[in-house]
Amino acid sequence: xxxxxxxxxxxxxxxxxxxxxxxxxxxxxxxxxxxxxxxxxxxxxxxxxxxxxxxxxxxxxxxxxxxxxxxxxxxxxxxxxxxxxxxxxxxxxxxxxxxxxxxxxxxxxxxxxxxxxxxxxxxxxxxxxxxxxxxxxxxxxxxxxxxxxxxxxxxxxxxxxxxxxxxxxxxxxxxxxxxxxxxxxxxxxxxxxxxxxxxxxxxxxxxxxxxxxxxxxxxxxxxxxxxxxxxxxxxxxxxxxxxxxxxxxxxxxxxxxxxxxxxxxxxxxxxxxxx
Numbered sequence: 001x002x003x004x005x006x007x008x009x010x011x012x013x014x015x016x017x018x019x020x021x022x023x024x025x026x027x028x029x030x031x032x033x034x035x036x037x038x039x040x041x042x043x044x045x046x047x048x049x050x051x052x053x054x055x056x057x058x059x060x061x062x063x064x065x066x067x068x069x070x071x072x073x074x075x076x077x078x079x080x081x082x083x084x085x086x087x088x089x090x091x092x093x094x095x096x097x098x099x100x101x102x103x104x105x106x107x108x109x110x111x112x113x114x115x116x117x118x119x120x121x122x123x124x125x126x127x128x129x130x131x132x133x134x135x136x137x138x139x140x141x142x143x144x145x146x147x148x149x150x151x152x153x154x155x156x157x158x159x160x161x162x163x164x165x166x167x168x169x170x171x172x173x174x175x176x177x178x179x180x181x182x183x184x185x186x187x188x189x190x191x192x193x194x195x196x197x198x199x200x201x202x203x204x205x206x207x208x209x210x211x212x213x214x215x216x217x218x219x220x221x222x223x224x225x226x227x228x229x230x231x232x233x234x235x236x237x238x239x240x241x242x243x244x245x246x247x248x249x250x251x252x253x254x255x256x257x258x259x260x261x262x263x264x265x266x267x268x269x270x271x272x273x274x275x
Contacts, residue, residue: 007132007181008207008218010140013147013174014117020147020171021110024053024154028103031161036099040153040160044091049153049160050102051094052087056149057109064126065116079130080273117143131271133185144178148271151175152242167234176203176234179241179271183209184216186269190262192216197226198262203234209266228262231255241271 028050040049062068073082094102126142128135152175155165180200187198192211200207210220232240232254240250247267256263 004134004138004141005219006184006212006215006217007134007138007141010122010138011144011174011177011181012122012140013144013178014120014122016147016170016174017117017150018110018114020150020154021106021114023166024150024157025103025107025110027154027157027163028099028106031099033099035161038160040156046157046160047099047102048091048094049157050099050106051091051097053150053153054094054102054106054109055087055090056146057106057113060146061109061112061116064120065112083273117146129181130273131185132181133188141178141181144174144181145271147171148175148178152238152272155238165235165238167238172234173203173205176205176237177207179238179269180207181218182241182269182271183207183266184218187211187216187262187265190216190265192227192262195223196262197222197224197228198266199226199229200237200266201229201231202237226258228256228258228260228266230263230266231257240267241269243270243272243274 031046036047037045040046044052059070062070071086073079077085097105120139120143122138122140122143124139125136126139127137129137129141129145132141134141151171158165183198183200187209194211194213196211198209200209207218208222208226209216209218210222212220232250236245236250236253239245240247245253247264250267251264254267
């Protein structure tokens with residue numbers, strides 16, 4: 001059996017899908033007609049992003065609930081290119097759907113997604129989570145990663161219509177906790193003596209990653225003083241991990257104590273599929 005101890009303690013995000021969808025539906029339901037045409041992310045409007053979330057729902061339900069394989073990459077097509085292509089194809093196909101159609105269908109699929117995850121086994125196995133270096137991945141990580149997808153896109157819609165990001169609980173800490181599972185993979189090429197520690201602190205929580213003989217680990221016992229400490233605010237951290245800001249900006253917005261080389265390496269962290 002694969003040992004995932006290096007990823008740290010499991011995250012149980014299963015109970016958060018229903019309230020996260022309720023927040024999304026309340027947001028979408030309060031939009032004016034012109035809000036749906038505002039740019040949410042480069043190349044996509046708010047309506048496009050809502051359609052993308054619907055595609056996420058159907059992709060998950062078809063694959064994990066129904067065992068439907070779906071399309072695969074073309075010859076020579078990398079993972080990122082494949083994901084971007086099928087996402088765009090879906091959004092293009094959904095151009096016929098009105099905002100009301102999207103809200104109605106997201107209501108339906110949201111209930112099914114919540115039920116799917118609530119009935120899942122966190123100790124099971126799932127598709128790889130590339131940015132964490134886990135392939136296959138524990139199901140709990142795939143579940144938590146899925147929650148971050150919905151949460152991040154909700155923030156992007158909020159900002160598109162002039163609202164501040166929702167950095168409140170119960171979502172913020174589980175989202176940040178999931179993003180920080182990228183730390184061991186981020187530091188994979190950073191040589192350090194076994195026992196070397198790096199701490200990342202945000203939102204009143206500290207994540208400790210430790211060098212071991214087999215690589216960096218979030219599960220190794222924390223002993224001694226950290227070689228480096230990165231202190232960041234939650235807004236900086238979630239934007240860095242989703243490449244809403246670049247690493248240099250994250251460094252400028254954060255405080256690094258101790259080994260600056262190690263701290264700067266941590267600020268290269270990315271927790272999405274990113275070219």
